[in-house]
Amino acid sequence: MLQAYLPQLLAGLWVTVQLALGAVVLGLVLGITGAAMKLSPVGPVRWIAETYTAIFRGLPELLTVLLVYFGGTVVLSALVGSYFEVSAFGAGVAALGITFGAYATEVFRGAILAIPKGQVEAAQAFGMSKLLAFRHVVLPQVWRIALPGLGNLFLVLLKDTALVSVVGLEDLMRQADIASRYTKQPFTFYMAAAFMYLGLTVITMAVLHVLEKRANRGQRRAAS
Amino acid sequence: MDMQVFLAAFPELLKGAWLTLQLVGVAILIGFTIALPVALLRVSANPWVRALPFAYIFFFRGTPLLVQMFLVYYGLSQFEAVRASFLWPVLREAYWCAIIAFSLNTAAYSAEILRGAIQAVPPGEIEAARALGMSRALTYRRVILPRAFRICLPAYGNEVILMIKSSALASTITLLDLTGMARKIIAVTYQPVETFAAAGVIYLVMIFLFATFLRWLEVKLHANRNPPPGMPN
Secondary structure, three states: OHHHHHHHHHHHHHHHHHHHHHHHHHHHHHHHHHHHHHOOOOHHHHHHHHHHHHHHHHOOHHHHHHHHHHHHHHHHHHHHOOOOOOOHHHHHHHHHHHHHHHHHHHHHHHHHHOOOHHHHHHHHHOOOOHHHHHHHHHHHHHHHHHHHHHHHHHHHHHHHHHHHHHHOOOOHHHHHHHHHHHHOOHHHHHHHHHHHHHHHHHHHHHHHHHHHHHHOOOOOOOOO | OOHHHHHHOHHHHHHHHHHHHHHHHHHHHHHHHHHHHHHHHHOOOOHHHHHHHHHHHHHHHHOOHHHHHHHHHOHHHHOHHHHHOOOHHHHOOHHHHHHHHHHHHHHHHHHHHHHHHHHHOOHHHHHHHHHOOOOHHHHHHHHHHHHHHHHHHHHHHHHHHHHHHHHHHHHHHOOOOHHHHHHHHHHHHOOHHHHHHHHHHHHHHHHHHHHHHHHHHHHHHOHHHOOOOOOOO
16 A cells, blocks of 8 residues: 555655755855844844844744745735735745744854954954955854754754645645545554655764764864 | 734634643643653663663654654554544544644653753762762652753753744644634634734743743752852842
8 A cells, every 4th residue: 555655755755855955045045144144233133133033933833834825925916916826835945944044043143153253353454354254264164163053953944844734735744644545544654754754864864974074074173 | 914903813812822831731741751761761771771762762853743743643543443442532632632742742852851961960979979878769869850950951941942832733633722723713814914923923922931931940940050149240
């Protein structure tokens, strides 16, 4: 029975992977922007970033997905002037990306603050502008420091992708749903989906381990 | 945004928020009760004893809560034995299925948090307890666990906040919690932005209040970190 539905489940798995990757790209962009804004000397810029993280770290992910999907359709229709439906995939990428970005802002902020101030001052003493120093001195190191935190956020994001099935996206969860309804074997199919998510988690953990090793190459470790 | 619709949603939504609090409260209580023995097994010196809690934690932390909840609510009914058993009146109810799934899920996360805290208790304190002639059980009760609770409080508080947010999933199995109530209102009024915004405000307030309580508790439990009364800071 499981074999007959395996192609559908795998197709759903692929949608889940695409959704997670799309959301993480959006989330990383929002996160680094949010962190730069939070460290800005300009008050209002900081407040915007503070409000963003306060709201989207406090809202349930499911509520954000529903808000973007149903609210997005209403708001965009009003803006465009005719009926405009947000796709479940687009809403999922946006909602999960926004949530990831809110948490990533804090991770990036911590990473930027962990870089010794003297390095930025040295760069400026060489005549680099603030932006250039940020790009050439701060950012390359931020990746190494932020990676463990971002990895954890990605593992959370991976599991949150299942929520987008609630608004009808044909991801792994939804395919398991459909199969269990047709076959009247919900336990079999939800368990199959559970093990596929578990597989994704294990693969992600392995990839993160490799990335972390790469990012830390050449780092001096305390002699033990 | 229509303020009228936004404000009108609150009375119904607060009823939903009450169910959310119930679900989270009961799940946290049961979850912690499960987490404690799981964490103790997890720090065992015997690798065979460690394996079972490891598998449990690995499964529940590696799969989405939505899948776990559907496994309990829809999945268990696949088995005739379950439907015939005396547990069926409980397992048939969405309310109890949500609580079972939430409890098992939060127990897995809490057990890891507790394990970390137990291992973070300074070895000197444990050795001192042994030197005073305390038995293993007494050392756990008087020294290790009280210390571990205080160490894990911030991390455990975060877990409770995550649970408040995750409880929104109950709305997918027909329960009228805060999110479920919002979806029910929207099905009638079709004003998703205002209604979800109102629900969002209630979630933010609940989480803010809990975070404030947590900070207060942390200060209270770490009395040694506070300056003595009457001393300048």
